[in-house]
Amino acid sequence: MKFLFIADPLESFKINKDSTYAMMRESARRGHELAACEPGRLRWVSDGRTGGPVRAQVRDIVLTGHSDPWFRESTVRDTALRDFDAVLMRKDPPFDSEYFYATHLLEQAEREGARVYNKPRALRDHPEKLAILEFPQFIAPTLVTREPQAVRDFHSEHRDIILKPLDGMGGMGIFRVKDDGLNLGSIIETLNQDGAQTLMVQKFIPAIAQGDKRILVIGGQPVPYALARIPQGGEVRGNLAAGGKGVAQPLTARDREIADSLGPLLASRGLLLVGLDVIGEQLTEINVTSPTCFQEISDQSGFDVAKRFVDALEAAIAAG
Known part of the structure; x- marks a missing residue:
């Protein structure tokens, strides 16, 4: 089968710990053909009457079994996403506007017959921090808000809290405020940006x-x-x-x-x-x-x- 991995630049992979590389290695071991591209290579065009399929400029690659270089590029070609047996969306966060637009192109590709994993609509419907709100029985006391006073009230109730942006990754932008409330106002201003940004606040879990x-x-x-x-x-x-x-x-x-x-x-x-x-x-x-x-x-x-x-x-x- 033919697999397309939509991911960050291959040259940036740290193959000793990269999960996408592990997927590629196991796929290649089974004889599947591998290709890769970045989200910026996706495109769709219409002639004013009908639309063509979502396409991308992809790199056909072969794994070398070595660490440097870990892959060999055999060809670069322009092809429709529906021509692959599976398209794997593996672009790292953040889930920004460009990622959002990419999911719409991938959903169009699905309508044309492409099989995309994870499904583009599901990616949009499950923002990584907010998706837990559907399952309150499993989460710690949590607040999602733009209102600074709501954060202060939450801290007054729970005394030891974690504050984080909704679009962070890798622990970026996470703050802990203990019982003394030290720097709470400054942290709210940093994350909330005067009411322009929604943030998540949770009771600290020891x-x-x-x-x-x-x-x-x-x-x-x-x-x-x-x-x-x-x-x-x-x-x-x-x-x-x-x-x-x-x-x-x-x-x-x-x-x-x-x-x-x-x-x-x-x-x-x-x-x-x-x-x-x-x-x-x-x-x-x-x-x-x-x-x-x-x-x-x-x-x-x-x-x-x-x-x-x-x-x-x-x-x-x-x-x-």
Whole structure:
């Protein structure tokens, strides 16, 4: 089969930990053909009467099995997305306007016969921080607002809180304010931008000291190991990009309860791959754009996450 990966520039991949690379490697091992492009290469054109298919300038690649270079480009060609057996949208966040526009082009490609994973509409319908609002039974006390006074009231009630922007990634822009309220006003101004930006506020969960767990759900079923991203050096953030230490561990009963409750529902909406973030017993995010941690979990646990993913992808293609 032929797979197109829409992703960041291939030259930027860190293949020792990149989950998209793990997907490519397992796909190539099975004999599938690989191509890649960046979202900026997508385009659609009409002659004023009819429209052609969504197309892209893609790079056909072959993996070398080495780290440098890790791929060889065989051809660069212009082709319709519907000509691939699967199109995998793996562009990293942030989910900005250009990402949003790309999902609309991908949805048009779907109407023309392309098979896109995760589904473009599902990507739009599940913003990674706000998607948890649908599942209040699993989350910590949470506030989403533009109003500075609402944030102050939330702090007065819960005393120890986390504030974060809705469009951040990798732990970027996350602040903790303890009982003394130190710098709360300044942090609100920074994130809220005088009422122009909505922010999320959550009660601080002390279990972050044991890690922010990434639970991968593939085809509605959880991978049996999570990656606990443990804050280091006095940090409140466990994100690997913020210096957190990743430790693979079996799912707890609560982890499974959350994953088993959300997994089949999210899969039915066209989300083949989801990354649930859980701190202690609380769901904190639902990651759908380009969930990671494949290699860290596989390397430490022996469970082949990429194999599970490509199995699910092949099954989804066969099911039509």
